[in-house]
Amino acid sequence: DTAVSQTPKYLVTQMGNDKSIKCEQNLGHDTMYWYKQDSKKFLKIMFSYNNKELIINETVPNRFSPKSPDKAHLNLHINSLELGDSAVYFCASGRVPGGELFFGEGSRLTVL
Amino acid sequence: QKEVEQDPGPLSVPEGAIVSLNCTYSNSAFQYFMWYRQYSRKGPELLMYTYSSGNKEDGRFTAQVDKSSKYISLFIRDSQPSDSATYLCAMKEYNNDMRFGAGTRLTVKP
Numbered sequence: 001d002t003a004v005s006q007t008p009k010y011l012v013t014q015m016g017n018d019k020s021i022k023c024e025q026n027l028g029h030d031t032m033y034w035y036k037q038d039s040k041k042f043l044k045i046m047f048s049y050n051n052k053e054l055i056i057n058e059t060v061p062n063r064f065s066p067k068s069p070d071k072a073h074l075n076l077h078i079n080s081l082e083l084g085d086s087a088v089y090f091c092a093s094g095r096v097p098g099g100e101l102f103f104g105e106g107s108r109l110t111v112l
Numbered sequence: 113q114k115e116v117e118q119d120p121g122p123l124s125v126p127e128g129a130i131v132s133l134n135c136t137y138s139n140s141a142f143q144y145f146m147w148y149r150q151y152s153r154k155g156p157e158l159l160m161y162t163y164s165s166g167n168k169e170d171g172r173f174t175a176q177v178d179k180s181s182k183y184i185s186l187f188i189r190d191s192q193p194s195d196s197a198t199y200l201c202a203m204k205e206y207n208n209d210m211r212f213g214a215g216t217r218l219t220v221k222p
């Protein structure tokens with residue numbers, strides 16, 4: 001019944017590893033997002049994906065690559081993890097232009 | 113200057129107090145203004161939504177938008193311990209991505 005679900009909820013891994021986070025929404029929205037929330041709770045957009053068009057935030061390192069197999073899914077793959085990648089990653093979906101965002105519960109990534 | 117400025121707090125008030133949370137912004141093209149509430153270890157959830165200037169009331173919550181001053185507020189009346197959370201202001205232009213404030217951490221003490 002969950003609107004936006006993401007897995008895993010917790011991820012602890014070593015520097016240099018590659019990991020993926022999956023996201024699925026059952027709201028029928030056209031747009032999905034990945035946000036990064038740092039330890040100070042600041043939410044920063046990483047990617048938005050609208051009807052097969054990916055909009056990349058230029059400040060995101062190219063080690064981060066989103067993949068959308070269909071409208072209901074947007075996964076995030078991270079290569080060569082670094083300590084600074086430790087954060088909570090939120091998936092969200094919504095309707096443009098002014099609609100609210102629905103967030104998943106977050107995936108807490110810790111890089112050791 | 114950040115696009116959206118919000119005092120991160122923390123803010124601690126006694127139960128029953130009126131809480132005032134604020135954000136300022138620099139982008140005059142913002143048209144949609146929102147407040148999200150985020151409980152610990154959960155995702156943000158929409159609390160209030162306002163289009164353009166004006167006031168909106170929903171139960172104990174009132175959202176105000178003053179576009180001329182580029183200033184938005186959220187008031188919580190008769191605050192309850194269950195209101196303890198981080199409150200994030202958010203705003204967006206038409207057909208553009210949402211921008212969030214840093215979030216204000218609120219604790220309401222019984």
